[in-house]
Amino acid sequence: MGCFFCWIVVSFQRGIAREIEAQNKWAQRVEMSYFFVLSADDALLRSPSSSRTRTSMRPTLALQVRGGGLGLLMCSHLPRKSVVPAPLSRRAVPIYRPNHSPYYVGLDRVREDPYDRVANPHGVIQLGLSDNKLCLDLIEDWMSKHFESSAIGGGDFAMYQPFDGMPEMKLAMAGFMSKVLGGTLSFDPSNVVLTAGATPAIEILCFCLADHGNAFLVPTPYYPGFDRDMTWRTGVEVIPVHCRSADSFTLSITALDQAFDQAMKKGLKVSGVLISNPSNPVGNLLSRDMLCNLLEFAREKNIHIISDEIFAGSVHGDAEFVSMLEILDLVEYDKGRVHVVYGLSKDLSVAGFRVGAIHSYNEDVLAASKKLTRFSSISSLTQRLLVPMLTDSGFINTFLGTNRDRSRETYKLFVEGLEQLGVNYLDSVAGSYCWVDMGGFMSSYSEKGELELWEKLLEVSKVNATPGSACHCAEPGWFRCCFTTILKDDIPVVMDRINKVAKLCKHAR
Amino acid sequence: MVGCSSDGDGSKVLSKIAMNGGHGEDSPYFEGWKAYDNNPFHPTQNPNGVIQMGLSENQLCFDLIEDWIKNNPKASICTADGVENFRNITNFQDYHGLPEFRQALAKFMARIRGNRVEFDADRIVMSSGCTGASETLMFCLADPGDAFLVPSPYYPAFNRDLRWRTGVQLIPISCHSSNNFQLTLSDLESAYSKAIESGVKVKGLILTNPSNPLGTTSDVDTLKALLEFTSRRKIHIVCDEIYSATVFAPPVFTSISEVMREVECCDPCFVHFIYSLSKDLGLPGFRVGVLYSYNDAVVSTARKMSSFGLVSSQTQLLVASMLSDGDFVERFLGESPRRLRDRHRKFVEVLGRVGIGCLKGNAGLFFWMDFRKFLEEETFEEEMRLWRVIVHDIRLNVSPGSSFGCAEPGFFRVCFANMDEVTADVALGRIGAFVTRWHGDKNLRLSFKSLKSGDENNNSLSMTSPHVMSPRSPVVIARN
Numbered sequence: 007m008g009c010f011f012c013w014i015v016v017s018f019q020r021g022i023a024r025e026i027e028a029q030n031k032w033a034q035r036v037e038m039s040y041f042f043v044l045s046a047d048d049a050l051l052r053s054p055s056s057s058r059t060r061t062s063m064r065p066t067l068a069l070q071v072r073g074g075g076l077g078l079l080m081c082s083h084l085p086r087k088s089v090v091p092a093p094l095s096r097r098a099v100p101i102y103r104p105n106h107s108p109y110y111v112g113l114d115r116v117r118e119d120p121y122d123r124v125a126n127p128h129g130v131i132q133l134g135l136s137d138n139k140l141c142l143d144l145i146e147d148w149m150s151k152h153f154e155s156s157a158i159g160g161g162d163f164a165m166y167q168p169f170d171g172m173p174e175m176k177l178a179m180a181g182f183m184s185k186v187l188g189g190t191l192s193f194d195p196s197n198v199v200l201t202a203g204a205t206p207a208i209e210i211l212c213f214c215l216a217d218h219g220n221a222f223l224v225p226t227p228y229y230p231g232f233d234r235d236m237t238w239r240t241g242v243e244v245i246p247v248h249c250r251s252a253d254s255f256t257l258s259i260t261a262l263d264q265a266f267d268q269a270m271k272k273g274l275k276v277s278g279v280l281i282s283n284p285s286n287p288v289g290n291l292l293s294r295d296m297l298c299n300l301l302e303f304a305r306e307k308n309i310h311i312i313s314d315e316i317f318a319g320s321v322h323g324d325a326e327f328v329s330m331l332e333i334l335d336l337v338e339y340d341k342g343r344v345h346v347v348y349g350l351s352k353d354l355s356v357a358g359f360r361v362g363a364i365h366s367y368n369e370d371v372l373a374a375s376k377k378l379t380r381f382s383s384i385s386s387l388t389q390r391l392l393v394p395m396l397t398d399s400g401f402i403n404t405f406l407g408t409n410r411d412r413s414r415e416t417y418k419l420f421v422e423g424l425e426q427l428g429v430n431y432l433d434s435v436a437g438s439y440c441w442v443d444m445g446g447f448m449s450s451y452s453e454k455g456e457l458e459l460w461e462k463l464l465e466v467s468k469v470n471a472t473p474g475s476a477c478h479c480a481e482p483g484w485f486r487c488c489f490t491t492i493l494k495d496d497i498p499v500v501m502d503r504i505n506k507v508a509k510l511c512k513h514a515r
Numbered sequence: 516m517v518g519c520s521s522d523g524d525g526s527k528v529l530s531k532i533a534m535n536g537g538h539g540e541d542s543p544y545f546e547g548w549k550a551y552d553n554n555p556f557h558p559t560q561n562p563n564g565v566i567q568m569g570l571s572e573n574q575l576c577f578d579l580i581e582d583w584i585k586n587n588p589k590a591s592i593c594t595a596d597g598v599e600n601f602r603n604i605t606n607f608q609d610y611h612g613l614p615e616f617r618q619a620l621a622k623f624m625a626r627i628r629g630n631r632v633e634f635d636a637d638r639i640v641m642s643s644g645c646t647g648a649s650e651t652l653m654f655c656l657a658d659p660g661d662a663f664l665v666p667s668p669y670y671p672a673f674n675r676d677l678r679w680r681t682g683v684q685l686i687p688i689s690c691h692s693s694n695n696f697q698l699t700l701s702d703l704e705s706a707y708s709k710a711i712e713s714g715v716k717v718k719g720l721i722l723t724n725p726s727n728p729l730g731t732t733s734d735v736d737t738l739k740a741l742l743e744f745t746s747r748r749k750i751h752i753v754c755d756e757i758y759s760a761t762v763f764a765p766p767v768f769t770s771i772s773e774v775m776r777e778v779e780c781c782d783p784c785f786v787h788f789i790y791s792l793s794k795d796l797g798l799p800g801f802r803v804g805v806l807y808s809y810n811d812a813v814v815s816t817a818r819k820m821s822s823f824g825l826v827s828s829q830t831q832l833l834v835a836s837m838l839s840d841g842d843f844v845e846r847f848l849g850e851s852p853r854r855l856r857d858r859h860r861k862f863v864e865v866l867g868r869v870g871i872g873c874l875k876g877n878a879g880l881f882f883w884m885d886f887r888k889f890l891e892e893e894t895f896e897e898e899m900r901l902w903r904v905i906v907h908d909i910r911l912n913v914s915p916g917s918s919f920g921c922a923e924p925g926f927f928r929v930c931f932a933n934m935d936e937v938t939a940d941v942a943l944g945r946i947g948a949f950v951t952r953w954h955g956d957k958n959l960r961l962s963f964k965s966l967k968s969g970d971e972n973n974n975s976l977s978m979t980s981p982h983v984m985s986p987r988s989p990v991v992i993a994r995n
Contacts (some may be wrong), residue, residue, distance in 0.1 A: 094812055095718075098655045102816040117609070137606045146601050153594055164580070165572060166799045202643055202802070203608075206823045213680055214533040218659075234822065239654055239680070277528070308528070351608070358607040358828030374533035377540065378680075381647045385827035386800030391593055 101238055108460050109134065109230035109477075112470040121468070123496065131500055133487040134470040136286065136438045138320070138355045140412040140490050144405050145355065145395070152394060163386045170379040171200030175389040178396035179363050183348055185402060186319040187329040197365055199375040204316050204349035204362040206382035208235035208280075211345050211364060214374045215310045216242045216277035222312075223247050223265050223279045225257045227477035227484070229286040229314075236280065245269055245276070248480035254432060255288045255441070255479075257281065259299050266307055278310030278343075279303075284317040284327065287477050287486035288441045289434025291325050297333045304343055311344045319353030319406055322413035323435025331365065341367035350392070352438060353409070359388045413438065413490065416497075420489040423501035427508060438490035442471070444504075445483025447511040456482040462510060467503035537679035539671065547902075547912040556910070558937050566942045569912040571727065571880045572933035573761070573797035575854040576847065580796065583843050590836035592829055604828035610821045612641045616831040619838035620805055624790060626844055627760045632772045634807065640817045641831075642804035643824030645757045645791035646676050651806055651820050652787055653681040655813050656751050657718040662686050663753070664706055664720045666698040668919035668926070670727045670755075677721070686710050686717070689922035695874060696729050696883070698722075700740050707748070719751030719785070720744075725758040725768065728919050728928035729883045730876030732762060738774040746780045754788040760795035760848060763856035764877035775809075783809035792834065794880060795851070801830050855880070855932060858939065862931050865943045869950040880932035884913070887925030889953065898924035909949045911942055 094102055105111075112134045121129035163172075171179070179200060180193035187193075201207040216222065218241030224232060226246045236242050247265040249255040262279065269276050279300065283292045292300070304311045313330040321327050334341050346365040351357035361384055366372050396402065420440055424431050430443040448455035453475045460473040463485075474484035492500065539545075547569050556564035588594035592601045607613065617636040624634050642648040657663065659682025665673060667687035677683055688706040690696040703720070710717050722741065724733045733741075745752040754771040762768040771788055775781050787808040793799035803826050808814050826834075838844060859882060863873050866884070874883040890897045895917045902915040905927070916926035931939065 094816060095654065095656055095658045095661070097658055098812075098816045101819055102812050105819075139606060142602050142605060145605070146598060149593055149598050149601060150595070153598075164577065164798045164800045165574070166570070202824055202827075203822075209823055214530055217530045217532075220530075234819075239820070239823075277530075356605050358604050360608070360825050360827050368529075370529050370533060374529070374538075377538040377675075380644075380676075381650055381680075382643050382824045383802045385802050385830040387830050387833065388827040391829065 097239070097241075107230055107476050108457065108464075108473050112460075112464055112472065115464055116470050119468075121496075123493070123499075128468065130464065130468045130470050131496065131503065132470055132491050133439075133489070133500065134472045135491055136352065136486075136488045137357055138352055138409070138413075138438050138490040140355075140416065141405060141409045142355055144401075144408060148395060148398070148401050148405075149391075152398075163390050165386075167383075167386045167389070169383045170376040171198070171384060172386065172389050172393075174393050175384070176200060178393045179348075179361075182350075182354075182396045182402060183363065183365065185406065186353055187315060187346070187348070188327070188332045191329065191331055191335060193365065197367060197372065199364045199366075199372060199379060200384055201362040201364065201379055202360040202382040202384050203351065203357075204314065204347050205231065205235050206379075207347045207349065207362040207364045208232065208312070208314065209238075209240060210375050210378045210382070211312050211347065211371070212236050212240045212242045213378065214371050215312070215345075216240065217275075219243070219275075220277040221245050221269055221274045222277060223262055223269075225249050225262075225279075225281060225285075227255065227287055227474055227479035227486075228280075229282060230472065230476045232280065242277070243274065245274070246478045246480075251432075251443075251481055251484075254290060255285070256290060257292065257296060257300070259296075259303050262300075262303055276307065276309055278312060280312040280314065281330075282314040282316070283330070284315075284320065284436030286314075286317060286437055287439055287472065287474075288432060289437040289439060290432070291321070291327055291436055294328050294333065297328060297330055301330075301333055301337070301340060301344070305340050309343070312347060313344065314347045316347065316349050316352050317437045318348070319409070320413060320438055321436040322410055322417050323433075325435040327436065334367070342371075343368070345371060353406070356392075359392070360384060361388065361392065416489050416494060419494060419497050420487070420500075423497050424504075427501060427505055429504070429508075439486045439488040442485045442487050443483055444485050445481075447508050448483055449511065451482060453482050459483075459507070459511065460485070462507050463504070466510065467507045469500060469503050469507075532680060537675060539675040539679075547906050547914065550906050551912045554910075556938065556941070558941070562941075563910065565906065565910045565912050566938060566945070567912050567933065568930045568942060569914045569928075570933050571794065571930050572799065573794055573851075573855075573880050574933050574935075575797070575858065576851045577797055579843075579847055579850060580798065580837075583837060583840070584833070587836060587840070590833045592832065600832060604832055607828040608825060610641075610818055610825060612639070612826065613828065613831045613835060615835040615839065616641075616826070619835040623838040623844060624759075624805070624807075626848065627795070628768065628770045628773060632770065634772070638807055638809070638814050640806040640808070640814060640821050641824075641826045642789075642806055642821055643802045643826070644793055644799070644804040645755065645789050646672070646804065647802075647821075647824035648789040648791070648804040648806040649673070649676050649753075649755065650681060651817050651824075652753055652789065652808075652813075653677050653683045654820060655816050656753075656787075657681065657683045660684065661716045661718045662710060663718055663751075664688055664703065664710070666690050666703075666722065666726075668696070668728050668916060668921040669721075670723060671914075671918050671920075673721070683718075684715065685721075686715070687920050689920075692885075692923055692926075695731070696726075697731075698733075698737065698741070700744065703741065703744060707744075717750060719753055721753045721755065722771075723755040723757075724771070725756075725762060725878035727755075727758065727879060728881060728914070728916075729874055730879035730881055731874065732766060732768050732878050734766060735769050735774060735777075738769060738771060739778050742771065742774055742778045742781055742786070745785060746778060746782050749782070749785065751785045751787065756788050757791050757794050758879050759790065760851065761855055761880060762878040763852040763859060766877065768878065784812075785810070787813060796847070801834070802826060803830060803834055858931050861939065862929070862943065866946065869947050871946070871950065881928050881930040883916075884927045884929050885925065886927055887923075890925045893924055895924045901925075902927070905949075909945050911945060 116130045116132045119129045120126060121131040176195035176198050180195045180198050184191050184193045201210060221243040222236060223245050226248050236244055245265055247261050249257055266276055300311060315329055318327050330344050331346055334344055349362035364375050421431055424442060432441040434441055444459060448459050456473050456475055463469045463471055472486040551565045551567045554564045556566040588596040591597045617639040620639055621634040621636040625632060642651055662684040664686050667689055673685060677685060686706060688702050690698050707717060742752060756770055759768055771786060775783060775786060790805040792801060792803040806817050863882060866873060872885040876882050886901060889901055898915055898917055905911055905913055914928040
């Protein structure tokens with residue numbers, strides 16, 4: 007007993023591995039399937055206590071070193087594999103490594119065990135994905151009335167189309183964006199480049215605006231996906247600029263300035279600032295003044311601004327969304343340094359259709375982005391479906407209005423539930439989520455305490471909410487809870503479950 | 516709205532990637548496109564326009580696809596029968612893709628290979644066309660500065676797709692007309708050794724099979740030899756099999772996946788291929804690409820990267836349904852090669868009658884035309900001059916061999932599957948007329964000799980930047 011062992015699996019596997027500390031107990035043979043390693047000098051060892059490796063895996067060979075002996079464990083259903091793993095590129099290795107971010111882990115858990123009031127009432131409730139399911143019925147209804155106009159068949163739509171979007175789609179998107187980003191703005195389709203979702207739009211802009219090793223300033227907390235979109239393949243670095251609860255997590259130019267100076271001192275070249283407005287995960291809006299100050303800051307430092315405005319049409323509170331483009335409209339200079347990212351995943355609920363857009367006044371950015379859309383193009387089938395929908399003004403106006411009303415209603419119910427539990431939240435006005443302060447339930451005011459709470463929420467009460475640390479929040483205890491993926495009737499269930507954890511935590515103290 | 520350049524208003528600095536010529540659009544390959552776009556042929560509206568023969572698009576069987584879609588309304592969410600699926604897929608952005616989509620693709624790809632091999636749906640990673648798949652593979656397998664060997668002539672857009680954002684180098688291995696442009700082991704070995712000696716890190720070999728631009732398939736022995744070569748040196752082999760179902764004449768297509776089990780030293784971890792529905796099914800607008808790897812780590816990594824180019828869930832649903840229809844697949848895979856063969860034969864026979872030779876091809880949407888006899892000198896300058904005559908005078912946009920990196924001047928890739936019969940006849944007529952005039956008219960040869968690039972007759976070709984596309988013209992940059 008008390009033997010020290012380590013597992014080293016010498017071939018590649020698919021799936022998730024967890025880092026472990028040396029254990030002094032024997033791992034279950036049945037859990038052998040969870041093991042694999044990347045390379046000899048990068049052994050990823052697994053914790054036998056892991057309960058999270060559920061994706062299918064096929065281990066081949068495990069070398070078990072125990073005490074002074076060497077054991078060889080062979081598993082069944084082995085594909086023929088080389089003992090020495092074929093090398094990935096160096097840049098692929100960090101991407102290959104399992105992502106332990108709670109954001110992704112939580113999404114996986116829901117995928118494995120999704121809540122359904124009837125079919126799976128004990129499943130994991132999804133509050134971690136900012137999809138909008140509130141108004142799908144409206145879209146379905148529109149489609150039912152317009153089968154002909156969006157029907158497939160006839161024409162050359164299946165042939166090659168401009169990678170940056172069919173002209174009619176660009177026109178339709180430009181029109182929709184002008185409704186959502188600011189009714190007085192009018193968008194020229196030639197300033198719009200369409201992409202397969204906002205994800206590649208962000209990546210394309212980073213490729214265009216920054217070289218490998220350059221940096222972007224990004225106010226925190228921020229959408230966890232930015233780390234992927236901005237850094238994975240571009241080599242760009244993200245410099246977090248922390249915002250505080252004392253300021254309601256609003257961006258401060260002073261903080262930006264300090265971050266910029268610090269970057270310079272470290273020899274990092276800052277290429278720009280990336281903001282999300284409405285903010286994700288906080289759900290607040292940047293004021294006109296702040297936007298002007300930001301533009302001024304960017305001009306002073308001669309850097310770009312990427313403004314991710316994907317939630318522009320998701321304002322549910324009494325506030326007015328102001329787009330960066332509206333500020334630009336008032337000035338005659340610096341138009342070339344601002345680039346807006348938009349998409350239909352949130353405001354129009356069609357995340358699966360992969361529709362994103364870049365708007366820029368910078369001809370060079372447009373030219374380069376257009377060419378880069380060959381790697382991330384919208385399906386012509388989908389464009390054909392969406393053009394008549396987006397250009398149906400009556401429908402779009404009704405949709406946006408109803409979406410706002412339903413979001414507001416659901417948000418109100420959600421926060422009322424939180425209030426009843428005595429849980430604080432930041433009163434937000436936009437987005438499909440609520441920024442909730444569960445710090446009171448943590449065992450310690452630290453990231454560790456937050457992650458423990460997150461794990462309890464996920465494993466014990468089966469609620470997937472995104473902890474602030476996944477969003478690089480400087481203050482522990484905050485969670486993003488999306489309310490547009492659940493039904494109204496499920497809100498009491500959610501509150502019940504949160505309450506369960508709350509009691510558990512109070513007990514523990 | 517007024518645009519501005521980076522030099523003027525706004526931030527002055529863009530990235531190197533944005534400002535370098537890595538997109539390759541300054542290549543003459545794209546000039547012909549621009550000429551077409553300025554003056555596109557139409558049988559009635561513009562009968563003297565330029566006929567597009569530089570775009571490798573398969574329009575011969577779209578009627579079969581269209582019929583299937585009309586007869587299977589449930590597959591489309593915008594029909595009464597199909598709209599019930601809408602809610603299931605509208606929010607679906609899981610990068611694993613719909614399981615039925617991957618399963619249908621696996622079945623389809625196996626069927627193309629005569630079911631001689633099976634594919635694991637879990638190894639299929641989706642991408643935005645083969646373009647996305649090829650770039651993603653480079654990100655996974657190579658670092659900036661690393662190199663891949665590629666037999667030339669090769670698809671020109673590889674220079675952009677594989678290199679632009681990835682920083683990977685391509686080392687061409689010249690193939691020669693003396694042996695029908697087949698890649699020889701000695702050429703491969705020599706190119707590899709040379710690269711290693713010069714300190715370049717060679718990560719693998721890219722093979723397009725069936726070949727673009729040659730229109731030929733690699734034989735089994737060659738594939739085995741290549742696989743053995745790469746396996747022994749522990750480098751990757753990436754096969755672009757995008758034209759796998761366009762094989763219309765013997766020999767039957769052999770995929771790298773079939774050869775693997777016959778090469779003892781083969782390590783599956785180094786074998787990958789890419790595929791797409793753009794050519795075989797003629798659906799480039801759908802942006803359906805596949806990255807298939809026998810390496811679990813590559814599958815896992817590529818899948819994560821596929822977030823940058825997911826296939827629309829609406830399209831996944833339709834494709835899943837279509838490719839699961841066994842009857843349709845059988846009918847399509849029987850009919851499409853037949854139509855390709857007939858069209859190919861028509862061109863080759865007519866050209867043969869006027870003394871123009873082509874490489875004996877059995878696949879693809881194009882043939883490799885030998886125009887060397889029309890060169891006064893065996894130089895690439897001559898080839899470009901000849902090409903400008905073909906585009907400007909004969910008014911056919913064909914692609915010069917130099918744009919494919921061909922080592923010998925005088926060859927052109929001519930696409931034949933992107934037009935109807937009427938247009939094909941017109942194109943053939945024009946070539947025939949040109950050849951007749953060439954033989955009979957010394958003045959024509961002289962005037963051809965005096966043509967320089969950029970002279971007043973070729974204003975339409977002196978542009979270097981794309982103009983606004985006409986609605987019917989193909990995109991400037993397309994897979995072909």
